[in-house]
Amino acid sequence: MxxxxxxxxxxxxxxxxxxxxxxxxxxxxxxxxxLGAGIAVNTLGHANPELAQVLKDQADTLWHVSNLYKIPAQEALADKLTELTFADTCFFTNSGTEAAELAIKMARKYWYEKGQPEKIEVISFEGCFHGRSTGAIAASGTDKMVKGFGPLMPGFVHLPFGDWEAVADHVTDKTAAILIEPVQGEGGIRVVPDEALKLLRRICEEKGALLIFDEVQCGIARTGRLFAHEYAGVTPDIMMIAKGIGGGFPLGAVLATEEAASGMTAGTHGSTYGGNPLGCAIGLKVLSIVSDxxxxxxxxxxxxxxxxxxxxxxxxxxxxxxxxxxxxxxxxxxxxxxxxxxxxxxxxxxxxxxxxxxxxxxxxxxxxxxxxxxxxxxxxxxxxxxxx
Known part of the structure; x- marks a missing residue:
């Protein structure tokens, strides 16, 4: 039963x-x-008194209004994230999986609006994990993730982890983006070398593709920098975050440059709970602490x-x-x-x-x-x- x-x-x-x-x-x-911290979620430990106080204060004030209206805490968190990173704009989600879905949509929509609708393919790497939605499991391409779930979302190219010099050979006129975790989490704590991230940045610039970093697990100070890609001295066009940003409260985001986000206009994406006052108040407090x-x-x-x-x-x-x-x-x-x-x-x-x-x-x-x-x-x- x-x-x-x-x-x-x-x-x-x-x-x-x-x-x-x-x-x-x-x-x-x-x-x-x-030593699991909710799988890299409880950034500041369990029942952290500072976060608990922020949650209580916000709970006594306002929980949820939806994105039909402006949300001051959301705008404050977005301002802080764009101040601290490469990004010009943010979209808030409830999870890393949601962030992955938007990152894929954003990359494809960018090229569609540029008059190149054929550019839909996303290159990902063996051992990756970007979530469990149909789009995210298609990005992983592993039997364990996809078996039994029917037709997968098309448009993903899976390459070996580590053969970085060969990546350029697989970038074609259909390639919209390269998607990679600077440090693989589920894949076994595998660190992508700094030189490899620099190479992928050059390939994207030379071949005409967007670079997406998945920092859902390795971001928010987890690696000793606010974001893991900072070690390599390169920046992505789009970045997914979640887990640690909420310190235990469900919160995620997609960060992007103005150019990469240019196709995402009113009506192209949405979220009922994403970026609500409760989540953003806590996220702002977490970020203010860990970015010090x-x-x-x-x-x-x-x-x-x-x-x-x-x-x-x-x-x-x-x-x-x-x-x-x-x-x-x-x-x-x-x-x-x-x-x-x-x-x-x-x-x-x-x-x-x-x-x-x-x-x-x-x-x-x-x-x-x-x-x-x-x-x-x-x-x-x-x-x-x-x-x-």
Missing amino acids: ISSVLPTYNRAPLSFVKGEGSWLIEADGRRFLD PAFLAEVNRKAGLMRQKLEELVAAHPDVFEAVRGEGLMLGLKCKIAPADLVGKGYEQGVLTVPAADNVVRLLPALNITDEEIAEAVSRIDAAASAL
Whole structure:
């Protein structure tokens, strides 16, 4: 008999009833160090008092009005995002999947309005994850994502991850955009080299295509920069964000240059909940905190500390681990065992991690995790590895 909740998840046998910073408390009272942060969502930890106060204040004032009207909090968040990034304009969504849909529409509409309607193809890369809508799974092209869901949205070209020099050979007169995560999350914490991002930028400029960055998981200070592409010193034409920007509240956005967004005029896109007063008030507070240079410096310092301890862990368990990978506090343990086995042993030790592809266990802690919590977390992973 089917459960009242559609059984599309393989859920762990855990039921959390309270959160405190980097800790989650189970219904039976057990405390777990959370190195998943809701899959890179709880940027500032659980029940962050500053975010909670913003939510309470806004909830007492105004929740939702729809985008039929101007929303001051939305305009303030858009102003802040455009001030801090390459973008000239923003559209707010509820999730990364919604952001992916708009990014694809925006790129295709741009060329349509330029009198080149044949330019509809989007190049993506093996291991990518851009969401679970029909358009986003077509972008991934993997059997696991698309099997059984009927005809896929056409117009996607899938290339190997890593063969960057060959990308130019696949850009044709039909290519609308290149879509890439500067750091793959679901794909196994795989960092795209700076030189590769620079190369893709040059290819787009030379061949006449838009460059789309998916920073849904790697953005919002996760890698020690506000956005991961900043390390390469290049900018996209369109960028998708979500997860961390809401600090736990459902919020996403598409950022774009004025030129790239030029086809998106009144009536071409919309969202009932996207950019409502509640979400934008919280997003503005998150952004004001994580964009502070002192905060980013602390993320980098903590990332260095955590990486050092993880390198020691890998050296101590050569039969379990192969390497540490990632950037900032978006880290992965490349395993020689099934990642699910380590994740399961972690539950027994009171530490939460997240599996990914390429035999990787993801570590995505709250960005304000303490030094002591980092040490405790690695100690617990050490115990989990020893129990395998």
